[in-house]
Amino acid sequence: MNTTPSLENLIPAAGVITVTDFVVLFFVAGYLIFAFLLMRQIRLMNKSFSTPLGSVFSFFGRLHFFVALILLLAALVNL
Amino acid sequence: MLGSLQENPKSTSYDGRDDDERIKYVIRKSVLLTFPWILATAFLFVVPILVPLIVSQVPKGAPAILDGGSVLILTVLWYLFVFGFFLQNVLNWFFNVLIITNKKIVDVDFVGILYKNISETTLDNIEDVTSNVAGAIGVTFNIGALYIQTAAEKREFEFGGVDDPSKIRDVLSDLVARVKNHEHNA
Numbered sequence: 001m002n003t004t005p006s007l008e009n010l011i012p013a014a015g016v017i018t019v020t021d022f023v024v025l026f027f028v029a030g031y032l033i034f035a036f037l038l039m040r041q042i043r044l045m046n047k048s049f050s051t052p053l054g055s056v057f058s059f060f061g062r063l064h065f066f067v068a069l070i071l072l073l074a075a076l077v078n079l
Numbered sequence: 080m081l082g083s084l085q086e087n088p089k090s091t092s093y094d095g096r097d098d099d100e101r102i103k104y105v106i107r108k109s110v111l112l113t114f115p116w117i118l119a120t121a122f123l124f125v126v127p128i129l130v131p132l133i134v135s136q137v138p139k140g141a142p143a144i145l146d147g148g149s150v151l152i153l154t155v156l157w158y159l160f161v162f163g164f165f166l167q168n169v170l171n172w173f174f175n176v177l178i179i180t181n182k183k184i185v186d187v188d189f190v191g192i193l194y195k196n197i198s199e200t201t202l203d204n205i206e207d208v209t210s211n212v213a214g215a216i217g218v219t220f221n222i223g224a225l226y227i228q229t230a231a232e233k234r235e236f237e238f239g240g241v242d243d244p245s246k247i248r249d250v251l252s253d254l255v256a257r258v259k260n261h262e263h264n265a
């Protein structure tokens with residue numbers, strides 16, 4: 001009789017996927033904080049040194065943050 | 080716009096600029112020094128191509144650890160991270176500048192996303208401007224550093240990695256000499 005325990009027997013596959021979904025959510029939430037800080041930093045940079053490219057950087061900073069926000073919502077829906 | 084020495088930049092200002100103050104030069108690090116992080120961005124961009132090769136090594140029948148939704152979210156997150164990495168490096172390169180106006184020099188430093196330092200001194204406080212070029216990359220591409228000694232509280236301004244530092248030293252020295260002569264004659 002084979003008595004070797006396998007990971008699949010100890011933790012059901014559905015349980016593993018739930019855990020990894022939470023890990024993904026954790027990563028996305030952490031990244032959203034970074035994206036928010038980067039957006040604020042661009043604002044501070046543009047205030048300290050304003051150039052014609054300032055609005056381009058602001059646009060990309062906001063775009064980056066909103067994509068991260070949408071990704072967080074997607075990760076929540078995926079749970 | 081992308082050179083180390085930008086002369087009379089248009090629509091450019093800094094926080095605290097006086098009404099009668101004009102920005103004469105903006106100095107930033109050489110474009111050549113951006114190559115390491117541009118290459119890193121390109122490498123990070125192609126990393127997901129290797130994932131199917133790794134997945135193909137997993138034995139058939141092994142339990143899945145990620146569902147389709149998570150795989151999609153992680154893929155988008157990875158490319159978002161690559162974009163964020165690139166954007167942050169562009170910003171650090173673009174906004175770390177030495178501004179020379181007709182009245183003062185302003186050193187703007189941003190490190191990462193959590194550190195900001197701005198120092199300034201008037202041109203008549205500048206006592207000595209030194210440039211140096213060192214190392215294989217520096218000698219090959221004429222990239223070096225500027226050291227500006229002042230009589231102000233902050234004794235030295237250092238700005239490294241600029242193209243043709245001798246030319247910038249000359250431009251700055253001439254400007255300081257003109258300001259001091261003007262003051263002396265007034």
